[in-house]
Amino acid sequence: MDTFITMSFPSEISYARLASNAASMVAEIFSRQVGIWEKRQEFCHAFELSVAEAFSNSVRNAANPETDGQIIICFSSDQNELMVSVRDTNPAFDPDIPAPDILSYPDRGYGLLLIRQLMDQVLYSRENDMNLLSMIKKAG
Amino acid sequence: MKTLIVIREKDYGWLSPFFPGVNPLVMPVCNKPFIEFLIDFSILAGSSAIRIISDGPLNEVERYCEDGSRWGVDVSYASILGNDSIETVIEKNRKYCADQRLLIISGYLFIRYENRQELRHCFAMASGGTLAENERGSIVLAGTPEITGQLPAATPFSLVEFDSIDNYFRLSAEILKEYPSPYVLPGYCNEPDCHIGRNVVIGKGAEIRKPVIIGNNVQIMKGAVVGPSAVVGSNVIIDRESTVSRSILLDNTYIGEQLEVVDRIAAGNILVDPRSGVSIAMEDPHLLSSLPGSAHIGSGLFRYLFHAIVALLLILLLSLPYLMLVPLLKIQGKWKTGSFTFHDIRQGKNLRFVMPSIADEGGIGSLAKALSLDRFPMLFRALAGTIAVIGSFPVEVSHRLEAGYAATGYRPAVFSYAEAEDWPVNAEDSAIVEQFYAAHGSPVRDMVLTIKAFLNRIHSKVQ
Amino acid sequence: MDFRIDMSNGQPVGIASLDGRLDAENCGDLQTFCQSWLKETSRLVFDCTGLDFLDSSGLGTIVSCLRKSLEQDGDLKLAALSPQVSMVFELTKARKLFSIFPDADNAVRSYASGDKA
Amino acid sequence: MTVEEKKCHDLTIVSINGSLEASSVPGFMKSSPALTDSQSIVIDLAGVDFLDSSGLGCLVTIARKKREQGGDVRLACLNEKLRRVFEVTQAFRLFDIYDDAESAATTAANK
Numbered sequence: 113m114d115t116f117i118t119m120s121f122p123s124e125i126s127y128a129r130l131a132s133n134a135a136s137m138v139a140e141i142f143s144r145q146v147g148i149w150e151k152r153q154e155f156c157h158a159f160e161l162s163v164a165e166a167f168s169n170s171v172r173n174a175a176n177p178e179t180d181g182q183i184i185i186c187f188s189s190d191q192n193e194l195m196v197s198v199r200d201t202n203p204a205f206d207p208d209i210p211a212p213d214i215l216s217y218p219d220r221g222y223g224l225l226l227i228r229q230l231m232d233q234v235l236y237s238r239e240n241d242m243n244l245l246s247m248i249k250k251a252g
Numbered sequence: 253m254k255t256l257i258v259i260r261e262k263d264y265g266w267l268s269p270f271f272p273g274v275n276p277l278v279m280p281v282c283n284k285p286f287i288e289f290l291i292d293f294s295i296l297a298g299s300s301a302i303r304i305i306s307d308g309p310l311n312e313v314e315r316y317c318e319d320g321s322r323w324g325v326d327v328s329y330a331s332i333l334g335n336d337s338i339e340t341v342i343e344k345n346r347k348y349c350a351d352q353r354l355l356i357i358s359g360y361l362f363i364r365y366e367n368r369q370e371l372r373h374c375f376a377m378a379s380g381g382t383l384a385e386n387e388r389g390s391i392v393l394a395g396t397p398e399i400t401g402q403l404p405a406a407t408p409f410s411l412v413e414f415d416s417i418d419n420y421f422r423l424s425a426e427i428l429k430e431y432p433s434p435y436v437l438p439g440y441c442n443e444p445d446c447h448i449g450r451n452v453v454i455g456k457g458a459e460i461r462k463p464v465i466i467g468n469n470v471q472i473m474k475g476a477v478v479g480p481s482a483v484v485g486s487n488v489i490i491d492r493e494s495t496v497s498r499s500i501l502l503d504n505t506y507i508g509e510q511l512e513v514v515d516r517i518a519a520g521n522i523l524v525d526p527r528s529g530v531s532i533a534m535e536d537p538h539l540l541s542s543l544p545g546s547a548h549i550g551s552g553l554f555r556y557l558f559h560a561i562v563a564l565l566l567i568l569l570l571s572l573p574y575l576m577l578v579p580l581l582k583i584q585g586k587w588k589t590g591s592f593t594f595h596d597i598r599q600g601k602n603l604r605f606v607m608p609s610i611a612d613e614g615g616i617g618s619l620a621k622a623l624s625l626d627r628f629p630m631l632f633r634a635l636a637g638t639i640a641v642i643g644s645f646p647v648e649v650s651h652r653l654e655a656g657y658a659a660t661g662y663r664p665a666v667f668s669y670a671e672a673e674d675w676p677v678n679a680e681d682s683a684i685v686e687q688f689y690a691a692h693g694s695p696v697r698d699m700v701l702t703i704k705a706f707l708n709r710i711h712s713k714v715q
Numbered sequence: 716m717d718f719r720i721d722m723s724n725g726q727p728v729g730i731a732s733l734d735g736r737l738d739a740e741n742c743g744d745l746q747t748f749c750q751s752w753l754k755e756t757s758r759l760v761f762d763c764t765g766l767d768f769l770d771s772s773g774l775g776t777i778v779s780c781l782r783k784s785l786e787q788d789g790d791l792k793l794a795a796l797s798p799q800v801s802m803v804f805e806l807t808k809a810r811k812l813f814s815i816f817p818d819a820d821n822a823v824r825s826y827a828s829g830d831k832a
Numbered sequence: 833m834t835v836e837e838k839k840c841h842d843l844t845i846v847s848i849n850g851s852l853e854a855s856s857v858p859g860f861m862k863s864s865p866a867l868t869d870s871q872s873i874v875i876d877l878a879g880v881d882f883l884d885s886s887g888l889g890c891l892v893t894i895a896r897k898k899r900e901q902g903g904d905v906r907l908a909c910l911n912e913k914l915r916r917v918f919e920v921t922q923a924f925r926l927f928d929i930y931d932d933a934e935s936a937a938t939t940a941a942n943k
Binding site (some may be wrong): 129154157160217223225232 | 851853854882884885888889890892895902911912913916917920921922923924925940943
């Protein structure tokens with residue numbers, strides 16, 4: 113199987129929907145192939161939402177939104193896990209921010225929390241002046 | 253009929269401090285999660301749909317119950333606020349409750365029923381009102397009776413006192429001893445009073461004394477005595493010559509060598525005396541293995557030397573394939589590097605290091621993976637002594653794990669004991685094997701296990 | 716770690732008060748102190764009223780203090796174990812090695828009734 | 833994304849259709865003055881098929897502002913996906929969540 117898909121999007125928030133729908137569809141195809149049945153919707157939603165979060169994070173972090181930045185999304189898979197990575201050329205960020213305290217009505221900061229909770233493994237790295245956020249979820 | 257099960261965080265406030273990380277709704281009573289008792293009761297009472305409602309987190313409950321198809325009913329979930337009255341709860345679920353006879357179980361209640369046949373009948377005939385209550389909650393029925401008839405003189409169910417750790421403990425023991433058939437989940441050994449799950453390894457000279465319930469994936473090492481009156485969960489190791497009787501071991505617990513666990517509840521590394529409500533966290537791995545011998549203590553430098561030697565050997569062994577294969581993979585774009593931040597509990601700080609991942613499409617990727625080239629950069633960390641060669645799978649700094657992962661003997665490493673033992677690498681389960689080796693580790697054993705882990709990885713790729 | 720000699724039995728009994736945590740970090744101190752206490756008397760009582768945490772290294776040290784006092788025909792008795800500390804002794808079966816008393820006075824008195832040393 | 837408004841027992845019910853996410857939040861906030869004034873409202877999420885953290889953040893902000901001014905916001909009709917977001921972020925601790933918008937409006941009006 114080991115599909116490999118790379119997609120490139122303009123760094124604009126209006127493309128977040130497209131990117132997350134694409135992620136949901138890739139997850140859908142993957143889950144059919146490996147035979148996730150009952151939890152398929154949940155699996156696909158995890159990818160849809162995580163990519164949406166990573167994408168809007170990237171757009172928000174852009175140093176200069178005017179430049180024609182690109183956000184590159186790659187999918188790869190192993191026998192029983194699907195990985196999506198989101199790459200951008202923005203300044204580095206700290207991936208270890210603590211979860212917000214909901215009772216103090218925070219209006220943002222849920223993004224990474226959601227990704228962490230929905231995915232099995234989240235890796236962040238900085239290479240060649242690029243941010244790379246890789247997110248892995250196991251089937252079943 | 254539909255059932256609303258309404259349980260607020262304050263209802264189980266007495267239980268949660270003892271077992272952080274275990275949601276009281278799925279806390280096992282004997283070998284069955286609490287919520288399933290209420291679900292069973294609702295079904296016996298004639299419900300076809302159940303909604304579980306709480307002001308607290310429900311994700312673990314949802315993971316266990318899913319949509320209820322396993323019981324042949326619809327299970328759904330809803331959130332409320334802590335101080336909502338029952339009227340508000342019904343209002344919030346009005347669409348769900350509409351035009352139905354409604355059973356409302358409110359509170360963290362344990363319901364005893366002896367005659368299962370009578371329940372449905374009794375509920376169908378009962379007119380609305382409170383059927384049972386105590387200071388902890390109530391069972392209320394709404395709507396008109398479905399059939400008319402003479403109600404039995406005594407209701408065929410009653411509420412059991414269930415509001416202290418001691419009650420909890422006694423209830424489990426009582427169920428095990430007196431009422432196993434209507435309550436507990438069946439095991440694989442169908443001898444009376446003896447329920448044993450899948451993949452249970454019983455060592456030489458170990459004794460199992462009835463009544464006993466043992467879950468799945470349990471190792472009972474040689475000379476250990478389990479029972480009488482022991483409830484052992486899943487993923488548990490009971491080490492050499494230890495005794496576990498009149499006790500409850502929850503899932504993912506490791507009981508070390510030559511220990512005596514009597515009249516206790518153990519969960520992970522927490523031990524509770526239900527009578528007094530006192531609990532201790534077994535913070536160091538050696539406490540999990542009887543009286544400290546000199547072998548473990550003070551061997552730090554020795555152990556490090558062994559690890560450094562093994563790391564060096566592996567580096568020498570792998571450097572040639574690394575230099576040959578990795579550039580190829582990089583060209584193909586299959587070599588991805590991600591940095592991995594993990595919490596080093598020993599040093600109490602976060603460490604970040606590079607951990608590559610390989611897409612094992614085609615021959616080179618598979619070969620590189622089989623040779624553990626993705627772990628190659630980490631070997632230098634082991635050589636420097638920052639991490640061990642073999643130990644625990646490094647736990648990533650993630651809010652999900654932080655709370656529950658105060659595992660004893662956690663030692664982040666290149667290879668994990670779980671990999672060596674072919675135990676599923678998953679933070680919760682593998683922690684048990686890791687604790688076992690934290691208590692049993694020796695430099696030589698570490699070396700053997702490192703090689704085993706290394707070979708296992710080759711083996712899994714060759715298959 | 717407070718140490719005093721009690722002469723109420725006519726014979727010297729050394730009472731040491733342990734407090735706080737006794738773990739890998741500070742059990743070496745106890746080991747050293749114990750050596751010097753044993754020079755004064757081999758009949759010891761560890762008053763654990765203030766001891767709220769004990770780990771395996773601490774337990775090991777207490778056991779080794781017991782061994783040394785037994786070698787000198789004395790004994791080491793424990794007093795006022797908190798429930799948490801007591802659990803450590805029960806779990807590891809170390810309880811069987813020690814005489815344990817509800818408070819230090821009882822422990823001291825027990826040396827008088829016993830005929831040892 | 834489209835937003836509809838209707839009155840029920842003197843209370844405004846704002847129904848959202850589509851995705852409430854980073855790109856649609858600014859438009860949503862401007863879509864109705866009822867979202868920013870001090871009056872209590874009900875937000876009907878029956879038609880929302882996707883909610884991300886920006887969408888959640890915006891609901892939380894509306895709740896905070898209304899509550900500061902003595903008003904309130906109630907939510908109705910969370911589907912599975914939305915409920916998961918509320919569960920993970922613990923946002924369920926902040927909101928009164930109803931099965932349907934009408935009961936939310938009725939009980940709010942009777943209060």
